Amino acid sequence: MLYEGVLTKMQTEFSNPIAYYLVFENSFLNLNQLLGKELEIVHQGYQCLECGKKKKIFRQGFCYDCFMGSASAGDWIMKPELSTAHLDIEDRDLDYEKKVQLQPHIVYLALSSEVKVGVTRKTQVPTRWIDQGAIQAIPIVEVPNRYLAGITEVALKSLYADKTNWQKMLKGEIPAVDLISERNGLKYVIPKEVQEYYHPESNDLYELQYPVLEYPKKVTSLNLDKSPNFSGKLMGVKGQYLIFEDGTVFNIRTYEGYVVRISL
Template sequence: MTYQGVLSKMQTELGNPIQYYLVFEDSFLNVNQLLNKEIEINFAGYQCLNCNKKKKIFRQGFCYDCFYSSPAVGDWIMRPELSTAHLGIEDRDLEYESKVQLQPHVVYLAVASEIKVGVTRKTQVPTRWIDQGAVQAIAVVEVPNRYLAGITEVALKDHYTDKTNWRKMLQQNNQIFDLIAEKAKIESLIPAEVKEYFYAQKNDLYELQYPVLSYPAKVNSLNLDKTPSYAGKLTGIKGQYLLFEDGTVFNIRGSEGYIVTINV
C-alpha cells in the first residue's frame, strides 16, 4: 500500500507497548503494524504546517516567514522562563500566549539517556515523555502557569541536564535510576515561590515500554534533503524515531512539514 502526506509528529497511545500512528489528511497508519517489514520512504516536497504553502521548511515544520512570525514558535516555547502572559505582556500574540501559558504545567524528571529535567503542559502528560523516548518519568511540581515551571526548570538545570542525548536514547540502555529518591532531593532546590506546588506525597512513577525488536549498535540519521529515497526493515519505534535494521534512524519530528510517500 502507498500512503502520502505531510509529516507531523506521530500521535501516540499509552500502552504496553506504546502505539504509534502517522496521521495524514486523508488516511492514517498504525506504525506498530510495520515492525519487521520493509518500508520505503520517498521525499516529495515541503508544506509549511502553519501557512500550508509549498515552501521550504526552515525549522519545526515552519517556513522561514512563519517561524519568525507565528506565536506557536516564540522563544518562550523552548525557554519557558521567558513567558510573560501572566503579566499581560505580549510576545507575538497575547491571546494565543495566554491560552497556552496560563494553564497548569508540570516540571518533571525523566530518563531517556540520563536523568533530565523538563517542562510540559499537564495535558501533555505522558505524551511529552513518550516523544522524548523516556523509559521512566515522574512529576516534581504542578504549577498554574508556564513561567513558574520555567524558573523551576532553570533552578534544577544546575543539577540535571535539560537535553536528551538522542543517540544514546536510541541504543540499548539498561541503566536504572531511582527517580522517587531523586525527587526527594529536589524540594530544597526549587524557587521559594514554587515550593507550595511541590508534589511531596505524590510519587506516580511512569515506566514506558516502546515497540522495539532490536536496538542499533550505531545510528545513522536519515536526512531526506540529502537522501530523498530510502528503504529498509523497520525494527523499532522510540521517541519520535523510526529504527531500521541497518542502523538508519528517521526522526519524524525533525522532518515535520516534509511531504513523503510511504510504500508498505
Template sequence: MTYEGVLTKMQTEFGNPIQYYIVFENSFLNVNQLLDKKIEFSFLGYQCLNCSKKKKIYRQGHCYDCFYASPEVGDWIMKPELSTAHLGIADRDLEYETRVQLQPHIVYLALSSEVKVGVTRKTQMPTRWIDQGAEKAISIVEVPNRYLAGITEVELKNHFSDKTNWRKMLTNDILVDDLLQHKIKVESLLPDEVKEFFNPEHVDVYELNYPVLFYPKKVNSLNIEKTPVFEGKLIGIKGQYLIFEDGTVFNIRSFEGFIVKINV
C-alpha cells in the same frame, strides 16, 4: 500500499507497548503494524504547517517567515522562563499565549539516556515523555502557569541535564537510576515561588514500554533532503524515531512539514 502526505509528529496512544500513528490529511498508518517489514520513504517537497504554502521548511515545520511570526514557535516554547502572559505582556499573540501559558504545567524528571529535567503542559502527559523516549518519568511540581515551570527548570538545570542523548536512547544505553530519590532531594532546590506546589506524596513513577524488536549497537540519522529515497526494515519505534535494521534512524519530528510518500 502507498501513503502520501505532509509529515507531522507521530500521534501516540499510551499502552503496553505504546501505539504510534503517522497521520496524513486523508489517511493514517498504525506504525506498530509495520514492525519487521520493509518501508520505503520518498521525499516529495515541502508544505509549511502554518501557512500551508509549498515553501522550504526552515524550522519546526514552519517556513522562514512563519517561524519568526507564528505564536506557536515563540521563544517561550523552548525557553518557558521567557513566558510573559501572566503579566499581560504579549510576545507575538497575547490571546494565544494566554491560552497556552496560563494553564497547569508539570516540571518532571525523566530517564531517557540519563536523568533529565523538563517542562510540559499537564494535558501533554504522558505524550511529552513518550515523544522524548523516556523509559521512566516522575512529576516534581504542578504549577499554574508556564513561567513558574520555566524558572523551576532553569534552577534544576544546574543539577540535571535538560537534553536527551538521542544516540544512547536509541541504542538503549540507559543509566539505571532512582527517580523517586531524586524527587525527594530536589525539594530544597526549588525557587521560593514554587516551593508551595511541591507535594512529596505524589510518588508515582511512570514506566513506558516502546515497540522495539531489538536495539542496534550504532545509529545514524536519516536526512531525507540528502537521501530522498530510503528503504529499510523497521525494527522499532521510540520517541519520535523510526529505527531500522541497518542502524538508520529517522526522526519524524525533525521533518515536520515535509511531503513524503510511504510504500509499505
C-alpha cells in the same frame, strides 16, 4: 500499499508497548503493525504546517516567515522562563500566549538517556515523555503557569541535563536510576515561589515501554534533503524516531512539514 501526505509528529497511545500512528490527511499508518517489514520513504516536497504553502521548511514544520512571526514559535516555547503572559505582556499574540502559558504545567524528571529535567503542559502528560523516549518519568511540581515551570527548570539545570542524548536513547543505553529518590530530594532546590506546589506522591512514577524488536549498536540519522529516497526494514519506534535494521534512524519531528510517499 502507498501512503502520501505531510509529515507531522507521530500520534501515540499510552499502552504496553506504546502505540504509534503516522496520520495523513486521508489515511494513517499503525506503525506497531509494520515492525519487521520493509518500508520505502520518498521525499516529494514541502508544506508549511502554519500557512500551508509549499515553501521549504525552516524549523519545527514552519517556513522561514512563519517561524519568525507565528505565536506558536516564540522563544518561550523552548525557554519557558521567558513566558510573560502572566504579566499581561505580549510576545507575538497575547491571546494565544495566555491560552498556552496560563494553564497547569508540570516540571518533571525523565529517564531517557540519563536523568533530565523538563517542562510540559499538564495536558501533555504522558505524551511529552513518550516523545522523548523516556522509559520512566516523575512529576516534581505542578504549577499554574509556564513561567513558574520555566524558572524551576532553570534552577534544576545545575543538577540535571535538559536535553536527551538521542543516540544513547535509541541504543537503549540507559542507566538504572531511582527517580523517586531523586525527586524527593528537590524541595529546597526549587525556587521559593514554587515550593508551595511541591507535593510528591508515592505512586506517580510512570513506566513506559516501546515497540522495539532490536536496538541498534550504531545509529545514523536519515537526512531527507540529502537522501530523498530510503528503504529499510522497520525494527522499532521510540520517542519520535523510526529505527531500521541497518542502524538508520529517522526523526519524524525534524521533518515535519515534509511531503512524503511511504510504500509498504
